[in-house]
Amino acid sequence: MLVSSIADVHAEPTFIDLHNVLPEAAIHLKLEALNIAGSIKLKTARQIMRDLEAQGTLHAGCRVIESSSGNLGVALAFLCAERAYPFTCVSDPNISPATSRLIQALGGRMIIVREKDTQGGYLKSRLDLIRRMVAADPGLVWTNQYANRSNSRAHYLTTGPEILRSFPSLDWVFIGAGTTGTLAGCARFVREHSPRTRIVAVDSVGSVTFGGPSGTRYLPGMGTSMRPALADDCIMDRLIQVHEEEAVRMCRDIARRRGLLLGPSTGSVLAAVARLDREIAPTDCVVAISPDLGDRYIETLYNDEWIRARFPSLADLATLDTALTA
């Protein structure tokens, strides 16, 4: 394979069969980390930049700014470095240290917002800061993943078709929601081309995206403290809200039982699948989307001390891990 852009370095659509999450049915886990940026967000970044360039909004001499809890920041840092756009990523203390260093290694500038907003999260503070910066600087282009329809279009054009091409008789698809770009784009494609498929949206307890009360969350990727504009476009048959503790347990368990190091949002999505075990028939075709893998979360999700400090109810998990590694 000979490619001219790093955005084109990626694997063929890849699904791994997991047999031990549900008692009988296999889950086809779609691995979206198999590209140069290590996450599903490379698709989003590529589509957003392509569309902004086509509209003439982004061109030589511009600088790019985005609010990201990690993965879109990494993907934009790769693409901006390749295209010589200086890049600034506005994030918050929940970003994993490895992700932050990766963005900086690619020449990106990190701004960490530490002031919580009125909803108890950081998203509104991050977006307010970007709005002020963009208003004061006409050369700064905001990719705005929470409201930019190029985000959902990326998944309408790629992720959705990739799933149905591999599994035309799809019974269930489980999709995690952050900006809701993956959910909005993928679900629309699936509903148009396979109306019988049940679409399950997965969100975190404490996220306000679909109307729940806001609460403290530590795991990046899924959930919001402010409803994203793209959420208005989301189609779903079911919404499952997962406690972060369930996501941690699932990730730790799959790592030891399958040798598959998953990112936290994949743990949430699999926990949602497990919740529906009574409704999913043994012969059902189930696809769940894994947005990224766990290597960037070694110092957080897979670090006993980090977990113990944030999730007192997981003390047993931390003790078990310590015992196993002693």
Ligand SMILES: Cc1ncc(COP(=O)(O)O)c(C=O)c1O
């Ligand atoms: C690891 C991870 N999982 C899930 C998501 C959610 O995807 P979306 O923003 O398309 O809803 C993201 C988004 O940043 C992510 O980084």
